[in-house]
Amino acid sequence: MITLIQKPVDIKKIELWGAGLIYGFVLLLLIARVADSNVNVVWTQYRYLFEENHLHYSYSKYFFFPMVARYTLYFFSFLLWNFVIIPSLIEKRKTTLMIILAVALFGAIWLFCGITDTWLKGYLFYHHTPEYVYNLVFKTNLIYAIWVTMMLTLYSLIKHVANYLLNNTDRIQSEYKMLTRDSIVALVLWMLLIFSLLLIDANIDIIGLVFVFVPVAIGLHGLSTYSLIPVTLAKGKRFMHYWAKVLMIVAAVSIPAGFILAVALRRHEAVFITLGFNAIFQLLVTTTFSWITYKRRMAGTAEILNLKTALGTSAANLDFLRSQINPHFLFNALNTLYGTAIQENADRTGEGIQRLGDMMRFMLQENMHEKILLNREVDYLNNYIALQKLRTQTSPDIDIDVQIEDYILGLQIAPMLLIPFIENAFKHGISLREPSHIKITLQTKENTLYFDVHNSIHTRPDNDPEKGKSGIGLVNVKQRLKLLYHNKHELIIRENASEFFIHLTINLT
Structure with missing residues (x-):
């Protein structure tokens, strides 16, 4: 029901x-x-x-x-x-x-x-x-x-x-607090039961019994849920204290109910039997049912509050992870500008600074949104890759192959979600002393994004301060994917002695 x-x-x-x-x-x-x-x-x-x-x-x-x-x-x-x-x-x-x-x-x-x-x-x-x-x-x-x-x-x-x-259960319950959802459902069932008894021409005593004790049970359940049980629990009392209150209410209700039955049935023995059965039913069944359902409802409410708290904590963690992206990016950008500057080429340095400005503007304007157009994310990736190429274009042994789809209409993605993989590739895949390669592909099909990064790996010298440090980039992105695209993404990471490969698929609907 x-x-x-x-x-x-x-x-x-x-x-x-x-x-x-x-x-x-x-x-x-x-x-x-x-x-x-x-x-x-x-x-x-x-x-x-x-x-x-x-x-x-x-x-x-x-x-x-x-x-x-x-x-x-x-x-x-x-x-x-x-x-x-x-x-x-x-x-x-x-x-x-x-x-x-x-x-x-x-x-x-x-x-x-x-x-x-x-x-x-x-x-x-x-x-x-x-x-x-x-x-x-x-x-x-x-x-x-x-x-x-x-x-x-x-x-x-x-x-x-x-x-x-x-x-209209919600509106009725908001206007009449005692009429809980359970009471309304029980009232409907009671009407159907009375109709069924009339339809089969049941004994008048049975009809009178159902006609009396079901409405009393519905009213008692509503009163218990709205007032009796909350007050009892608030005072630190137990079930028997609540049961004693119900006993007094049933005794008080039996007087008018007995008068109605006496007029309807015209047999005193039937009245006493009906009132006795009603009292037993209310004290044993209705009170227990109301107590158990109220306690379960309170437990359910507490569970919902815990889930909301956990959700709030997850949102806070997500904001924290997002805030960690900024310094990580700045360190990488500064290292890039440093590498460009030592080559004493002002034009290239200027181009690098211009691209850096575009990227900073993206971070200030777009990064705080929950989702942005995938085109804007692609622009950011292209700027970052172009900035990295400034310091590697003079090295013939470095091969950077980029195949990123140009026109992507309508799709949206969480900002700064893809860049950590590319940053990781340039950080660990480029060496100015050894042959290096990076291959980046990004394409979409319907509402699904396919993203691959394939890069070489080089052994860092013992005096390199970055040796042995994996950084927070990939850790962050894994957590963000889990929070933002739960059951809607697939991340595959493969690594051997000389190469590193990631394959990411995201359903962007």
């Missing part, structure tokens, strides 16, 4: 399938009894009356066919009333036509039930004239037709009330 509230479904389909399954099941039962009637005597509510009057009784003639006709009438009456007449009257469409159709349906129920009753009660013709039997049967079935129409109307009323309550 909770799932139906949170995820609305097509109620009409459920009603149609439910009514069809019930209709089919009843027909199967009747057919099974027909097959059995050829071997065994099948008793019905009228068979003994036929036999008392020494009349031959045929199960097929006097029960099967009349009841099949009746159940078929009930099924199609339900469909017409519930899916055509009532919806049209509520929406005020073709009102006159629907009223005429409703009257015609009532007449059809009366006529059809009267005709089938003359077969079900065929023994009456043995003692009475046909005129007397027809008069009696059709008078009786006029009342029955009224009852059937009332049941159809009651079902439609309950359905629309239940639909309103379930679709």
Whole structure:
């Protein structure tokens, strides 16, 4: 039922399938009894009356066919009333036509039930004239037709009330704190239960019992959830303290409930039995159920708060990781400018400073956003690669192959997510004394990014301060990928004695 509230479904389909399954099941039962009637005597509510009057009784003639006709009438009456007449009257469409159709349906129920009753009660013709039997049967079935129409109307009323309550649980609960979601669902179930008991013509004592103790249970549950249990827990009291309060409430409620039952049932013993059962049910079932559900709800709330706290911590860690990128970048950029300057080429140094300015502007304007256009990230990568080429272009043994897709429309990515891999490649893959190579490819297909970096590895001299230090770049990017693209990325890293390779795939949707 909770799932139906949170995820609305097509109620009409459920009603149609439910009514069809019930209709089919009843027909199967009747057919099974027909097959059995050829071997065994099948008793019905009228068979003994036929036999008392020494009349031959045929199960097929006097029960099967009349009841099949009746159940078929009930099924199609339900469909017409519930899916055509009532919806049209509520929406005020073709009102006159629907009223005429409703009257015609009532007449059809009366006529059809009267005709089938003359077969079900065929023994009456043995003692009475046909005129007397027809008069009696059709008078009786006029009342029955009224009852059937009332049941159809009651079902439609309950359905629309239940639909309103379930679709407006949040608003109702905000206005009436005691009406919890559980109470509203229980109220709907109670209405359906009362309807079912009326439909099967249950004993009046059972109907009176359900009519009293279920609303009391719903009210008691709402009061417990809203007031009794929170106050009890706030004072540090236990279940028995709460149970004692419920005992006093049940005793107080029993007085008006007993008066109502005395008027309805008119039998004192039934009143006392009903009140006794109600008291036992409330004190044993309702109190325990309310206590357990409240404690579970509190545990669930605490878990949600813990998850929010963890999420806040993750966001803080992400901001911290993002802030660590800036100094890491600056150290790399300064090393690049230093390498360019010692070559005493002012033009190249100027170009390097210009590209550095573009990159700094990117970091100040774009890096604080959660996502940016992939084109802007690519521009940053190209500037960084061009800046690195300034210090390596005079070395013929250094091969830098860049294949980055130029025009990428619409896709977005978290800023500064790809650069650590390229920084790592230039940091560990370039040597001015040994042959070196770097290959960078970036392309997209639909909403997926494919990024590869392949670089050589060189053994650093013992006096190099960077030897043995892996840096924070790759550590950061792994954590950011885990936080930002959880279950939406694949990172493969391979390394041997002379080469280092990474392959990154990201779903950017």
